[in-house]
Amino acid sequence: METIRIFSPATVANVGCGFDVLGFCLDKVGDEMVVKKTQRKGIFITKIEGFELPYDVYENVAGVSALAMYAVLDVEFGFEIEIYKQIKPGSGIGSSAASAVGSVFGMNYLLGNPFSKIELIKFAMKGEAIASKSEHADNIAPAVLGGFTLVKQSNPLEVIQLPSPDALHAVIVHPQIEIKTADSRAVLPEYITLTDAISQWSNVGSLVHALHTSDYNLMGKSLIDVVIEPHRSKLIPNFNSLRKISLENGALGCSISGSGPSIFSLCKGLENAKKVEANQRAFMANTNIHFETHVSIINKEGIKILS
Amino acid sequence: METIRIFSPATVANVGCGFDVLGFCLDKVGDEMVVKKTQRKGIFITKIEGFELPYDVYENVAGVSALAMYAVLDVEFGFEIEIYKQIKPGSGIGSSAASAVGSVFGMNYLLGNPFSKIELIKFAMKGEAIASKSEHADNIAPAVLGGFTLVKQSNPLEVIQLPSPDALHAVIVHPQIEIKTADSRAVLPEYITLTDAISQWSNVGSLVHALHTSDYNLMGKSLIDVVIEPHRSKLIPNFNSLRKISLENGALGCSISGSGPSIFSLCKGLENAKKVEANQRAFMANTNIHFETHVSIINKEGIKILS
Numbered sequence: 111m112e113t114i115r116i117f118s119p120a121t122v123a124n125v126g127c128g129f130d131v132l133g134f135c136l137d138k139v140g141d142e143m144v145v146k147k148t149q150r151k152g153i154f155i156t157k158i159e160g161f162e163l164p165y166d167v168y169e170n171v172a173g174v175s176a177l178a179m180y181a182v183l184d185v186e187f188g189f190e191i192e193i194y195k196q197i198k199p200g201s202g203i204g205s206s207a208a209s210a211v212g213s214v215f216g217m218n219y220l221l222g223n224p225f226s227k228i229e230l231i232k233f234a235m236k237g238e239a240i241a242s243k244s245e246h247a248d249n250i251a252p253a254v255l256g257g258f259t260l261v262k263q264s265n266p267l268e269v270i271q272l273p274s275p276d277a278l279h280a281v282i283v284h285p286q287i288e289i290k291t292a293d294s295r296a297v298l299p300e301y302i303t304l305t306d307a308i309s310q311w312s313n314v315g316s317l318v319h320a321l322h323t324s325d326y327n328l329m330g331k332s333l334i335d336v337v338i339e340p341h342r343s344k345l346i347p348n349f350n351s352l353r354k355i356s357l358e359n360g361a362l363g364c365s366i367s368g369s370g371p372s373i374f375s376l377c378k379g380l381e382n383a384k385k386v387e388a389n390q391r392a393f394m395a396n397t398n399i400h401f402e403t404h405v406s407i408i409n410k411e412g413i414k415i416l417s
Numbered sequence: 418m419e420t421i422r423i424f425s426p427a428t429v430a431n432v433g434c435g436f437d438v439l440g441f442c443l444d445k446v447g448d449e450m451v452v453k454k455t456q457r458k459g460i461f462i463t464k465i466e467g468f469e470l471p472y473d474v475y476e477n478v479a480g481v482s483a484l485a486m487y488a489v490l491d492v493e494f495g496f497e498i499e500i501y502k503q504i505k506p507g508s509g510i511g512s513s514a515a516s517a518v519g520s521v522f523g524m525n526y527l528l529g530n531p532f533s534k535i536e537l538i539k540f541a542m543k544g545e546a547i548a549s550k551s552e553h554a555d556n557i558a559p560a561v562l563g564g565f566t567l568v569k570q571s572n573p574l575e576v577i578q579l580p581s582p583d584a585l586h587a588v589i590v591h592p593q594i595e596i597k598t599a600d601s602r603a604v605l606p607e608y609i610t611l612t613d614a615i616s617q618w619s620n621v622g623s624l625v626h627a628l629h630t631s632d633y634n635l636m637g638k639s640l641i642d643v644v645i646e647p648h649r650s651k652l653i654p655n656f657n658s659l660r661k662i663s664l665e666n667g668a669l670g671c672s673i674s675g676s677g678p679s680i681f682s683l684c685k686g687l688e689n690a691k692k693v694e695a696n697q698r699a700f701m702a703n704t705n706i707h708f709e710t711h712v713s714i715i716n717k718e719g720i721k722i723l724s
Contacts, residue, residue, distance in 0.1 A: 131619045262623045262638070263616075270626055270635070301608040307644070309570075311618035312438045316569045318625040319577050328577070331569070337614070 113146045114219050115416045118212035119256075119409050120197045121204035122280065122374045123248035126333040126365040127313035131261050133204075135252040136280060137409035141208045142416065143172070144192040145216025152188040153177050153213075160195030163209075171206045175237030176213040179225070189217050201284050202372035207249030210237030215254070215413045227254050232267055242291070249368065256412030258321055274408040275324040279383035281375040282367060283352055283390045286400040289345050294369040297341040306336045326362055326378045333363025333376060346371045348397060352390055359386045380405070420453045421526050422723045425519035426563075426716050427504045428511035429587065429681045430555035433640040433672040434620035438568050440511075442559040443587060444716035448515045449723065450479070451499040452523025459495040460484050460520075467502030470516075478513045482544030483520040486532070496524050508591050509679035514556030517544030522561070522720045534561050539574055549598070556675065563719030565628055581715040582631040586690035588682040589674060590659055590697050593707040596652050601676040604648040613643045633669055633685045640670025640683060653678045655704060659697055666693045687712070 119140035125132040141160075148154065153176040155165045167173030172191055180189070191213050197205040214233040218225045225233075231254050235245040251259040251269045258272040317332035319325070343349040343366060352373050356364035360382045361375040375390075377383040383405045394401045426447035432439040448467075455461065460474045460483040474480030479498055487496070498520050504512040521540045525532045532540075538561050542552040558566040558576045565579035624639035626632070650656040650673060659680050663671035667689045668682040682697075684690040690712045701708040 128618065128622065130615045131622065260619065260622050260626065262619050268638070270623055272626060299611055302611055302614055304606055304609055304644070307609055307614040307617065308437045310614065311435065311621040312567065312569050314618040315435065315438065315567050315621040315625045316577055318622045319567065319579060319629070322626070322629040331575070337611070 143212035171237035178236035204249035206241035330362035450519035464499035478544035485543035511556035513548035637669035
C-alpha cells in the first residue's frame with residue numbers, strides 16, 4: 111500500500127464541566143486527507159482544498175505532527191500529504207486536531223502500524239501546539255480513539271476511554287464569527303472560587319458515572335460548566351438564546367464546544383437532536399450571522415481509513 | 418418490634434481528590450445505638466457510653482436528626498436513644514455522621530420504614546449541621562448507603578452510589594491530637610488556581626472511572642489532592658511521613674480522612690493493608706502521640722441492624 115485516504119473527525123473538547131480534560135468524537139463532520147509514500151525523503155504538503163492553510167510543513171499542523179513522527183523514523187522515503195479541509199479553522203470543533211491527527215495516522219498505516227494510538231496522540235500534540243500554543247490532547251485524544259475521552263494528564267500523557275451510550279447524539283451550531291485566540295484565553299480566570307471548583311469536579315465525577323451507567327437524566331444534570339462558560343460565552347453572540355432553545359427543546363445539556371464559537375448540545379435520540387437543530391436553525395436564520403449546523407452520533411471509532 | 422440495636426459505621430469523606438463530594442463507608446469501625454419506642458411523646462437520649470456527649474437532644478447530633486424526623490411524624494409515642502460511642506468525636510472518620518444517622522435509621526425501622534434512604538440522609542444532615550456548622554452529606558451518604566458515594570449536590574440533595582471494587586481495603590491511622598474546627602476551616606483557600614482545579618476534576622473523573630472498571634492502578638494515580646491536602650496536612654504532625662510509609666509499602670493512595678487528623682490509605686487486598694498498617698504503627702510508636710489504627714474492607718451495606 112502506497113497511498114491511503116482517511117477521514118479525520120471533528121471533535122468537541124471540554125464537554126461543559128470538563129474543561130481541558132473531556133472530549134468526544136463526531137461522525138461524518140471531518141476532514142479527508144490523502145497520505146502517499148514518495149521516493150523523495152521528507153514531508154511534503156502537496157494539496158490543500160477547502161480552506162486556505164500554509165503549505166510550509168513547519169507552519170501547517172499536519173506538517174508539524176508528520177515531522178515529529180518522521181524524525182524518529184529511519185526510512186529512505188518520504189510522505190506527501192493532501193488535505194481536503196471540511197472543518198473550518200477556528201470553528202471550535204477540533205479543526206487543527208483533525209489535521210494533526212490525519213497525517214500521522216496515515217503515515218503509521220503506510221508503515222505497517224508501528225506506533226500505538228497513544229504514540230500517535232503524542233505526535234499529533236506537536237502539531238496542535240503550533241495552532242494553540244500549548245500541547246493539548248483534549249481534541250486529539252477523541253479524534254484518535256473515538257467516543258468520549260478523559261485526558262488525565264498531558265505530561266506524561268495519560269488518556270482514559272470512557273463509555274459512549276448509544277442513544278447520545280450531538281448537535282453543533284457554528285455561528286461563523288471569529289473569536290481571536292488571544293481573547294478566548296484572556297477571559298479565562300487564573301483563580302476560581304473553591305465553591306465553583308467543587309461544583310465542577312462534582313459534575314465531572316457524575317458525568318463519568320452517567321456515561322458508565324447510560325443514565326441520560328444524570329448526564330443532563332452534569333453537563334453544567336460554572337467555571338469557563340460564564341466567561342467565554344460573552345464572546346459568542348446569542349449564546350444564551352441558543353442554549354435556552356436547546357434545553358427547552360429537550361437537549362440533555364448545551365455548552366461551548368472547545369473555545370467556541372461552536373456550541374454543542376447532547377441529546378437522547380436522533381429525533382430530539384433534529385428538533386433541537388431545527389429550532390436553533392430557525393433562531394439563527396433571524397440573525398444576520400452566517401451559520402452551519404450538524405447532527406451527529408458519537409463516533410466510537412475515531413479516525414478511519416476510507417480507501 | 419419496640420427496640421432495635423444498630424451498627425452505625427465510620428466513614429471517610431473527601432477521599433483525596435473529591436473534597437466535599439466523595440466518601441466511603443468502613444466496616445466494623447462504628448458506633449452501636451439502641452432505639453426504643455416509648456409511651457411518652459418526644460425524643461430522649463437515655464444513655465451515652467464511650468465518650469462524653471450532651472444528653473440534651475437539641476445539642477446532640479443524634480437528638481437533632483431524630484427531632485427533624487419526629488417533627489414530620491404524627492404519632493402518639495416517642496423514642497429513646499442509647500448511644501454506645503466507639504468513634505471518637507473529632508477523629509475525622511465521621512463520628513457525628515454516625516450518630517446523626519443512627520437515630521433516624523433506628524426510628525425509621527421501628528416505624529416500618531416509611532422514609533427512603535435519601536430522606537434519612539436529609540434528616541441526618543440536620544444533626545450533622547450542629548457539629549459541622551453546615552449541612553454536609555459527605556459522611557452521612559456513605560454511612561446510610563454503604564460503599565463509595567458522590568454527593569452531587571446538597572440542595573436539592575442528589576447522591577450517587579459508585580461501585581466499590583471487592584479487593585479494596587482501607588487503613589486508618591488516627592493520631593489522637595485535637596484539630597480545632599476553626600483551624601481546619603481557616604486553612605481552606607477561598608480561591609484556587611484554575612490549573613489546580615483542572616488537576617482535581619481530572620482526578621475525580623478518573624477515580625470514578627477506575628471504580629467502575631476495578632482499575633486499581635488508575636485508582637492510585639487518581640487519589641491525589643492538590644487543593645486541600647497541602648493546607649490541612651500542616652495541621653497533622655507526621656502526615657508526610659505517614660503518607661510516605663503508606664505509599665512505599667504499596668498502598669494505592671493515602672490522604673487526609675475528612676478534615677483529619679485521621680489519615681486513610683486505600684490498598685488492594687487485606688495483606689497489603691495489614692503491611693501498611695504495621696509500618697505506620699511502627700512509626701507512630703516512636704512518636705509520643707497516642708494513636709489508633711483500623712483495617713477495614715469497604716462496607717457495601719452501610720448502617721445495619723444488629724438485633
